[in-house]
Each structure stands twice: as C-alpha cells, then as structure tokens.
Amino acid sequence: MSQNNLSSLEKKIIEILQSYPDASIPIPLLVEALGLSKKKGERKLKNAINRLKQLEHVMVSKGNLVRLNETASGDKNIVQGKLDVTSHGDGYVIVEGRDQDIKISRKYMSTALDGDIVKVKLMGYHKKSNKPLGRIEEVIKRASTLFVGTLDEVAKNTYIIKTDSHSSRVDFFVELNDLNGAKPGEKVSCRMIQWDDVRGYPQAKVVQVLGKSGSNEANVLSILAEKQFHAEFPPEVEQFAANIPDQIPEQEIQRRRDMRDEVVLTIDPADAKDFDDGLSIEILDNGNYYLGVHIADVTHYMPRGSTLDDEAFDRGTSVYLVDRVIPMLPERLSNNMCSLRPREDKLAYSCFMEIAPNGKLVDYSIEETVIHSNERFVYDEVQDILDGKNDHSLKPQLKILQKLANTLMDQRFKKGSIAFETPEPKFILDDNGKPVDVIVKERLFAHKLIEECMLMANKTVAYHVNTLRKKGGKSVKNDHPYLYRVHDKPDLEKLHNIRETAKPLGIHFDVDGSISSSKINALLKEVGGTSIEKIINDLMLRAMSKAEYSPKNIGHFGLGFANYAHFTSPIRRYPDVVVHRLLKRYNSGSTEYTYTQLEQIGEHCSERERYAVEAERDSVKLKQVEYLSERLGETYQGTISGVTENGLYVLLDDIYCEGMIRVSDLVDDYYIYNPNMHCLVGRSKGKKFRLGDTIKAKVTRTDLEKRQIDLALSDF
Structure with a gap:
C-alpha cells in the first residue's frame, strides 16, 4: 500500500515496525523510541496509529500492542x-x-x-x-505422527480406527493386511499411509496394540503414543547395552581424578533408581566451600552415532508418568552401569567449585573422575537429619551443604530468580495402578539443597565455555559453539491479561514499560497464602516463554542467569549428553558439534521435552479422573480458578485437580458473563461467582477418554 499520503510521524512508525516485522510493540515503547513526550506525545501517537489502522497499515491487539498488517502486502x-x-x-x-x-x-x-x-x-x-x-x-x-484410537469392524473385513479426541480430528480406515494383530475393541496406535481427498477417510496401518479399550494399561500407553513416545527399546539397542563390559578397565581409572577415598553422597526420591548426581563438600583452609558435583559419565558408554545414541536422541528425554518411568536409556545403563549406586566404583564427570562464603564463584575445574558413593540418602531422611530428628555419620557434610544452599538461594533471588512455588499432587496407587488416595507433595529444604547445587554446576559449565570463547576472540558460530538452556522474557500481552485479571481482585501489577523479575516476584509475594495464589501462579507460568535448548545464548530470565546449560542429568536428558561431549572435546583442544548441528539438536530436544511434560500432565489428569470416578456424588471445597461464558473452572483444594461447572447447570438464575470482572452474575438475583471465590462442588460426571471432570454446585 502507498505511503505517499502519510504524515512524517506515521512514516516513522512504519519504519520502526518494519525494523521488527514479526514483533508486537507496546505503545509506551513507541513513544520512547520516537522521543515523544509522555502525555501529549502518547495522545499524538495514538491518533497516528488509529489512522494507520484505518488505512490497514497496522494491527492493534489487546494491551495496545502494535504490529504491521501482513495481509496488506501480497508477498507475505x-x-x-x-x-x-x-x-x-x-x-x-x-x-x-x-x-x-x-x-x-x-x-x-x-x-x-x-x-x-x-x-x-x-x-x-x-x-x-x-x-x-x-x-x-x-x-x-507429511509427519510420521502416531495417532491413537479404538479399532472397530464396521462391516465384515472393513475396519475403522475411531481416534481419541486428544489424538486426531479424523478417523482412519485400515486394510486387513495392516491390522498388525489388532482386534475390534482394542486401543491401538497407528500411522497414516495416505490421504489424498478430504472427502474420504485417510488410510492408516496399526503400529502397536495398546490393550483393551478403557483398561488402565491402554489409557497410559495411549498418553505415551499421543505424545510420540514408546516404552520398549528396539532389540539392537538392548543388545548394544548388554554388550557393555561390567568392569571398569584399570587404565580408565588411572587417567581420571580418583575420588574413591573422598566422601561422596547422593540424595534422591525413595523410589528412584537412576542416580545421576552425587555431591562432595568440604571447607577449605581459607574458609571457602569446595563443592563437587559428580555426574554419571554417560558419554563414556554411549559413543556418538551408535544405535544407543541414535535411540537416546530420538527419545530426547525420560518421561515420568504417575505409575511408571519411560527411560531415555535402557535399564542396564540407567539403573545399573551409569547409576551412581552406593558403595560401587562409578565413572563420573565432575564440576569442582570453590565458592566464597558470600556465594561467589572463586575458582572451578571440570574433570573426568571415578567415585565411590558412601551413602544413598532419600529426601525425607536428609530433612530429618537437618532438623535434628535423626543423627548420621555424614551429618557434618549435610549441614555444610545446608548452609551453602541457603547462601546460593539468597543470592539467586537477589539477582533476579523468580520464586515460583507450584504444589503437585501425589497419588497412592494399589497393585493394579488404581489411585486410592491423593496428597499434595511436600517440598522440603532437602529438595532445595540438591537444586541449588545443581544450578550452581549448570551455571559454572556455561560460564566456562563463555570464558573459552572470549579467549578465542571469534564469532559465536565459529568458536566453541555450545548448547545453552535459555529462557526468554515473558509474553507482554499475557502479562497485560494477568494485570486485568488481578485488578478486580484489588491487586496492582505494574507491567507498563519494561518487565522485570522483581515486578513478577512482588506480585507472587502479594498473592502468597491467598485463595488466588494458585490461579496467579498458573497464569504467570503460562505467560512465561518456554525454556528451550539453543546455541544462541540469550540467558535464562526465570533464573536470572546470564549463562546456563544443562549438565547434571545425562541419564534422563539428551542435551546434557551433548554438553558433556562438548566440554570433553574443548578440554582436549578439539571440536564436536557445529553451531548448525546444535540448532537442530536444540529444536528437537526442546520439542521432545514439551511432549514429555504434556504426557506427564495428562497422566496426572488421568489418575485424577480415575480417582473421582469412584467418588461420584461426593462434595469437595474448591476455588474458582477460571470463569468463562460456558461456566466455572473449579480447583478442588484437597486433591488439587480441576473440574468444570457448566453455566447451564447453574439453575437458580440466568447467569451473564462479565469478562472485565471475571465473574458470572445472576440476572434476577444478582448473585456473583468470581475468580478466587471459595465454593463447594459436587462431582457429577467423569470421562476417562477425554480426561474431563464435571462438577455441580452442592449448595443448590
């Protein structure tokens, strides 16, 4: 479109937007960029933007965010x-x-x-x-996507896979030769063969029989298949793992730093089997801490390009469902060869850090080691020792770790880490995987102790590579490319939505101008302990950008770290394997991956991680629905966690799960949705249901396949 009739201000606005063609820019930032005064300038700018909007040069979205109108030019x-x-x-x-x-x-x-x-x-x-x-x-x-559904014989030798609502928008037909042993009524995973005409069924073939439709096993395996995961390892991968020698060669021990006479301990959940991190700690003569974070040396056993490595890359991550773990590595490696089990010699890759009493890193080294774990602790056990309820020979080391962790945590929050506290449900299952009770997981200081030590090691190895690059003086792409764990700033439009959500509740959230972690922490602190704490926490988490893996280091906003990489969990995360390989190669003066390869690895691993998180959430929701399926008609206290024109979302307090009360079931009045106040208002009686209100809700219906819970107000 022609810009001949535009004013000089309007042309300048277009120029700025053309410099950031894919960005939505807040009006206050445009005022600042154009050097306009705050009051008169903003009024003048809004008039110019309104005219540009009428001329279809720009779009203006919620929160007064301005962007170019792409459809105004045919080439886009x-x-x-x-x-x-x-x-x-x-x-x-x-x-x-x-x-x-x-x-x-x-x-x-x-x-x-x-x-x-x-x-x-x-x-x-x-x-x-x-x-x-x-x-x-x-x-x-075409993607090689797995779809999930139930096989149905609609006529003799004519088969249709009726897909689950979570899996596909269409059903598939299957020829007799492509059934792979599946029988009608069984849940299956499948892949599409072809689909040329939208008016007909796409054709698919069965990949795996998941079990009888509606069974616990079929439900859980369906979640995995929906997210493109499979439990079993190919035979050639299992064989590769089986061929790895049990004993560590003496020459391998000789070339490493021998830590077997030093005190090393592990702290993990009671049911864990893959111990991928250990700790050592002492106070040096100068008063500084000397922290060793010892990580299972997976890369020693997994050569790049091997069948084992290819499978680990495809999986990208382990998946932690409610009733099982789908590991990234075969059990012989994850629970045996690589696992830092107590009182066994194990190969490790260790980050040693000298840390001043104020939490500042003084010196460090990253070395291949051999360790011998003295004790395998569980979190509850460590907490009891720290609280003085129990004693242990390693209590001095645990108390030093406690003091260091407190210092590191204080420093981290002072420098900009965001303090999210999100409770998680924990299920008590019977022998058949059926949930018989649900509790909220208790977050102990013992958890935070491990977390702070791991964060410190992850931050240190990223700092190390940045130091190497500065010495080289070349571009990022050509000198010491690295795989960082990055986290961009949050979505400004979503933050504006949070502000509008909080406003009717009497809470002010300042998101004008630049956003900072201190503003977010102030909001989280203000709602702490209130009925809307969970709601605001969830909204803020959704507003946050997704953390990703990338060779482009933009820092980690949520943690407040300029340099951060995942180093501490190579048994269950493939990016950590890549980081270990890079560190070892750079230590030897050679290279391992190109910048472009790391971009591709980062994109793949970020996607696999997102799928794993979704699978874990779906498995939690499945168990919540299973649990409440046995409790139809029971009443629970809950908090209104969302309000829409269709009804109320209610978070049940005791069991920490969400269901919906449909507006059609609010039978005492005709309710009108007020989006500005986030409430439903009765037209005749004026009764209000507002975000954050405490109500009592009765479980009326559950749907295992859709993983949905329907509720009704118990007061009616």
Whole structure:
C-alpha cells in the first residue's frame, strides 16, 4: 500500500515496525523510541496509529500492542510452517521467526494432520483477539505422527480406527493386511499411509496394540503414543547395552581424578533408581566451600552415532508418568552401569567449585573422575537429619551443604530468580495402578539443597565455555559453539491479561514499560497464602516463554542467569549428553558439534521435552479422573480458578485437580458473563461467582477418554 499520503510521524512508525516485522510493540515503547513526550506525545501517537489502522497499515491487539498488517502486502500472504492440531480439531501453524502462530479452523485444514509441514495462506485477523487466521493450501511434508484410537469392524473385513479426541480430528480406515494383530475393541496406535481427498477417510496401518479399550494399561500407553513416545527399546539397542563390559578397565581409572577415598553422597526420591548426581563438600583452609558435583559419565558408554545414541536422541528425554518411568536409556545403563549406586566404583564427570562464603564463584575445574558413593540418602531422611530428628555419620557434610544452599538461594533471588512455588499432587496407587488416595507433595529444604547445587554446576559449565570463547576472540558460530538452556522474557500481552485479571481482585501489577523479575516476584509475594495464589501462579507460568535448548545464548530470565546449560542429568536428558561431549572435546583442544548441528539438536530436544511434560500432565489428569470416578456424588471445597461464558473452572483444594461447572447447570438464575470482572452474575438475583471465590462442588460426571471432570454446585 502507498505511503505517499502519510504524515512524517506515521512514516516513522512504519519504519520502526518494519525494523521488527514479526514483533508486537507496546505503545509506551513507541513513544520512547520516537522521543515523544509522555502525555501529549502518547495522545499524538495514538491518533497516528488509529489512522494507520484505518488505512490497514497496522494491527492493534489487546494491551495496545502494535504490529504491521501482513495481509496488506501480497508477498507475505503465503507462509510455511509446522501444523499443531488441538484436541478441539482446530490447528495452529508455527512459522519460524513469527511471534504469533496462525490459527487454522477445522474447515480450512484440508488433508493436513498434526505435525505436517504445510503451506498457509493468510486470511486476515480475528476480530476480537487480532490473532492471524489462515487456510492450508498444500501439505509440503507429511509427519510420521502416531495417532491413537479404538479399532472397530464396521462391516465384515472393513475396519475403522475411531481416534481419541486428544489424538486426531479424523478417523482412519485400515486394510486387513495392516491390522498388525489388532482386534475390534482394542486401543491401538497407528500411522497414516495416505490421504489424498478430504472427502474420504485417510488410510492408516496399526503400529502397536495398546490393550483393551478403557483398561488402565491402554489409557497410559495411549498418553505415551499421543505424545510420540514408546516404552520398549528396539532389540539392537538392548543388545548394544548388554554388550557393555561390567568392569571398569584399570587404565580408565588411572587417567581420571580418583575420588574413591573422598566422601561422596547422593540424595534422591525413595523410589528412584537412576542416580545421576552425587555431591562432595568440604571447607577449605581459607574458609571457602569446595563443592563437587559428580555426574554419571554417560558419554563414556554411549559413543556418538551408535544405535544407543541414535535411540537416546530420538527419545530426547525420560518421561515420568504417575505409575511408571519411560527411560531415555535402557535399564542396564540407567539403573545399573551409569547409576551412581552406593558403595560401587562409578565413572563420573565432575564440576569442582570453590565458592566464597558470600556465594561467589572463586575458582572451578571440570574433570573426568571415578567415585565411590558412601551413602544413598532419600529426601525425607536428609530433612530429618537437618532438623535434628535423626543423627548420621555424614551429618557434618549435610549441614555444610545446608548452609551453602541457603547462601546460593539468597543470592539467586537477589539477582533476579523468580520464586515460583507450584504444589503437585501425589497419588497412592494399589497393585493394579488404581489411585486410592491423593496428597499434595511436600517440598522440603532437602529438595532445595540438591537444586541449588545443581544450578550452581549448570551455571559454572556455561560460564566456562563463555570464558573459552572470549579467549578465542571469534564469532559465536565459529568458536566453541555450545548448547545453552535459555529462557526468554515473558509474553507482554499475557502479562497485560494477568494485570486485568488481578485488578478486580484489588491487586496492582505494574507491567507498563519494561518487565522485570522483581515486578513478577512482588506480585507472587502479594498473592502468597491467598485463595488466588494458585490461579496467579498458573497464569504467570503460562505467560512465561518456554525454556528451550539453543546455541544462541540469550540467558535464562526465570533464573536470572546470564549463562546456563544443562549438565547434571545425562541419564534422563539428551542435551546434557551433548554438553558433556562438548566440554570433553574443548578440554582436549578439539571440536564436536557445529553451531548448525546444535540448532537442530536444540529444536528437537526442546520439542521432545514439551511432549514429555504434556504426557506427564495428562497422566496426572488421568489418575485424577480415575480417582473421582469412584467418588461420584461426593462434595469437595474448591476455588474458582477460571470463569468463562460456558461456566466455572473449579480447583478442588484437597486433591488439587480441576473440574468444570457448566453455566447451564447453574439453575437458580440466568447467569451473564462479565469478562472485565471475571465473574458470572445472576440476572434476577444478582448473585456473583468470581475468580478466587471459595465454593463447594459436587462431582457429577467423569470421562476417562477425554480426561474431563464435571462438577455441580452442592449448595443448590
């Protein structure tokens, strides 16, 4: 569109937006960038923006965020990206370099399925949300996505897989030769073979029989398959692990720093079997702490490019479900060869840190070691020792670790770490995996002790590589590329939404101008101990950018660290394996991965981690639904955690799970949704249901397949 008739101010606005074509910029930042005065300048700027909006040069979204109108120029109408399909059947296309995903309604999806790379035509923006809308024009590349459903014989030798609502928006037909032994009524995972016409069924073949539909085993395996995980290892991977010698060669011990005569201890959950980190601690003559963080040396047993390494990369991470662990490495490695089990010689990769009493890092070294763990502690046991309830020969070491951890934690929060405290439910299961009780996990100082030591080691190894790069004086891409754990600043528009959510509750959240961790911590502190603490914590977590793995070091906003990498869990995280390899290679004066390879590894591992987190949450929700399925009609106290025009979301306090009261079930009045006040208001009686209110709710219905809980007000 022509800019000939624009004022000089309007042209300057366009120039700034063109410099950041994929960004949404707050009006206060534009005022500052243009050097305008705060009051008169902002009024003048808003008038200019309104005119640009009328001329279709710009879009203005919630929170007064301004961005270029992409559909105003034809060359940006077609984009390419990856399709992510929701459980409701709508999709979002993720396009690299864009800060907003493109929403695709079900009717514009064509034959595209979840995970496909697609070509999209931009069709404008949603009237209310200003989110970009699009239509899929072409499937560029099919994904090898696993789908989950129940096999049904609709006619003789005619089979359909009726997919779960969480898995796919379409059902599949299966030919007799592609059943893979599946029988009608069984839950299966499948992959699509072809789909050429949107008017017909896509064709698929069965990959795995998950069990009888509705059984606990089928439900859990379905969650894994939905998130593209599988439990069993290929035979060649198991064979590779089986061929690894049990004994550590003497020459391997000789070339390492021998820590077997030093006190090393591990602290883990009571049911843990993969002990990937150990600690040693002492006070030096100069009064400084000398902390050793000893990590299982997985890379010694897993050569790059081996069948074992390829499988670990594909998995990317271990998955921790309520009733089982799906490990990244075969059990022989994760629970035996690599696990730092007590009173056994083990190979480790260790980060030794000299730390001043004020928590400042004075010196460090990163070395290959051999250790001999003296004690395998569990968290409750350590807490009792620290509290003086029990005694132990290693109590002096634990008390030193306690003092150091307190110092490190204090320093971390002073420098900008965000203090999230999110309670988690813990299930008591019977022998069949059925939940018989649910409690909220207690977070002990013993947990924080381990966490602070691991954070310190992760921060130190990242600092080390940055130091090497500064000595080299070359570009990041060419000199010591590294795989960082990065965390960008939160989404400003979502923070504006939190401010609007908190305002009716009498809480002020300042998000004008720049956002800082201190502002976020102030809000979290203000709501601490109130009925809306969980609500605000959840909203803030959703507003946060997702932490990712990348060779581009932008720092870690949530932790307040300029340099951070994952080093401490190579048994269960593939990025830690990569970090170990990089550190070892740089220590020997050679290289291991290119910057481009690390970009690709980071993208893959970040995606696998997201899927693992979703699977873990789904398994928790499944057990919550199972638990309440046996308690229909029972009443619980809860807190209104969300209000929509469709009804109320209620978080049940004792069991920490969420269900919904539909507005149609509020039968004492006709309720109207007030989005500004986050409440439903009765038209006749004026009764209000507000975010944060405490109510009593009765369990009326559960759906295991959809993992949904329906509630009703027990007061009616």
